[in-house]
Amino acid sequence: MPETLPQPELHEPEFRFGEGRISGALGLFLGVVAFGGVLCFWFPSLLTSPEARALYAAHLGVFRAILETALVGAFFFGALSLAWSKSKKQGCTALLLALAAALMGGAQAKVGVVESRPFYFGVDYFLLELLALSLVFIPLERLFARIPTQKVLRADWWLDMKHFLIGHVGVQLVSFLIALPAHLFFKWAVSPAFQAKVAAQPFWLQVIELLFLIDFINYWIHVAFHKVPWLWKFHAVHHSPEHMDWLAGSRSHLVDTVANRALPYALIFLMGFAPGPLLVYISFVSFQAVFIHANVRWTFPGLRWVIATPEFHHWHHCKDAEGIDTNFAVFLPVYDWLFRTAHMPGYWPKDLGVSGETLPQTYLGQMAYPFKRGA
Ligand SMILES: [Zn+2]
Numbered sequence: 051m052p053e054t055l056p057q058p059e060l061h062e063p064e065f066r067f068g069e070g071r072i073s074g075a076l077g078l079f080l081g082v083v084a085f086g087g088v089l090c091f092w093f094p095s096l097l098t099s100p101e102a103r104a105l106y107a108a109h110l111g112v113f114r115a116i117l118e119t120a121l122v123g124a125f126f127f128g129a130l131s132l133a134w135s136k137s138k139k140q141g142c143t144a145l146l147l148a149l150a151a152a153l154m155g156g157a158q159a160k161v162g163v164v165e166s167r168p169f170y171f172g173v174d175y176f177l178l179e180l181l182a183l184s185l186v187f188i189p190l191e192r193l194f195a196r197i198p199t200q201k202v203l204r205a206d207w208w209l210d211m212k213h214f215l216i217g218h219v220g221v222q223l224v225s226f227l228i229a230l231p232a233h234l235f236f237k238w239a240v241s242p243a244f245q246a247k248v249a250a251q252p253f254w255l256q257v258i259e260l261l262f263l264i265d266f267i268n269y270w271i272h273v274a275f276h277k278v279p280w281l282w283k284f285h286a287v288h289h290s291p292e293h294m295d296w297l298a299g300s301r302s303h304l305v306d307t308v309a310n311r312a313l314p315y316a317l318i319f320l321m322g323f324a325p326g327p328l329l330v331y332i333s334f335v336s337f338q339a340v341f342i343h344a345n346v347r348w349t350f351p352g353l354r355w356v357i358a359t360p361e362f363h364h365w366h367h368c369k370d371a372e373g374i375d376t377n378f379a380v381f382l383p384v385y386d387w388l389f390r391t392a393h394m395p396g397y398w399p400k401d402l403g404v405s406g407e408t409l410p411q412t413y414l415g416q417m418a419y420p421f422k423r424g425a
Pocket residue numbers: 272276285289366
């Protein structure tokens with residue numbers, strides 16, 4: 051069983067709910083999911099990821115049921131908020147979104163024409179990830195919070211949501227930039243015979259190889275982003291949240307995101323791992339990347355030096371002098387142990403964020419931050 055470490059004294063974030071605002075936020079959230087979902091049904095070519103369309107077609111009933119649930123929930127919580135809350139803004143917006151979704155056909159909306167387009171927005175990716183992650187992590191963080199006073203809508207959540215939104219809706223651009231170096235510089239080195247050998251290895255071995263090889267690359271990229279001053283300006287954006295939760299990990303500069311994934315992509319491109327192990331690896335790391343930022347107090351006594359946990363990564367995000375420039379590995383603490391950068395003293399860090407510099411608190415300000423003179 052996970053155990054709890056001693057908790058430091060922390061200041062409660064300033065953002066607080068009033069009566070009825072929880073139902074307003076829930077209604078608004080479900081209204082956005084319902085309206086966005088109906089838009090995806092209407093305009094699949096523009097708003098959905100081409101790779102996922104076959105999955106949607108094969109399980110249309112499931113996605114209609116999700117849409118129906120979100121729609122009913124948006125009406126219910128929107129109405130509840132309208133009845134309870136002094137401020138009618140959230141309830142009204144939730145009901146308007148739900149009404150618009152219902153008028154456009156709701157869960158029975160017709161699927162628009164699917165045609166090949168050069169550009170698309172990953173609205174489907176955004177909505178489904180948002181729904182899945184909030185369903186898993188919000189209850190988890192409420193039940194097992196490291197900092198119980200931290201709210202779901204804590205300070206700066208909206209800024210992090212913008213990072214999450216742009217990273218997902220702009221998935222085509224991000225994926226293109228990540229794949230670009232491999233296609234530009236490493237195409238000549240692709241060997242089908244070598245790739246066939248790699249893909250013929252046992253499933254579990256390929257997953258382990260992916261974990262060890264990619265984490266080794268990411269360890270050193272991460273060290274470079276901390277130690278090289280002009281690279282740090284990009285990475286400082288990821289370190290700027292002062293409250294950690296499942297959403298905080300989304301805060302990242304586009305250059306940082308692309309640089310961290312382009313080299314691992316090139317390795318996968320060259321090695322030619324089989325699709326099964328690749329899918330297991332990607333699913334695992336996608337979940338883990340969110341989990342290590344979560345406001346969860348579990349410390350996993352038997353596993354804490356085997357796999358990165360919230361305890362391990364919260365120390366990486368701390369301002370406390372003892373934890374600066376430690377725990378660079380993304381998934382395997384063994385690299386920090388090997389290169390003498392590991393730090394898990396058995397208690398949690400006190401203050402999180404960037405020490406000694408103040409970053410802008412807007413999305414565009416953060417994107418521009420590394421390019422500002424004297425920043
Ligand atoms: Zn870092």
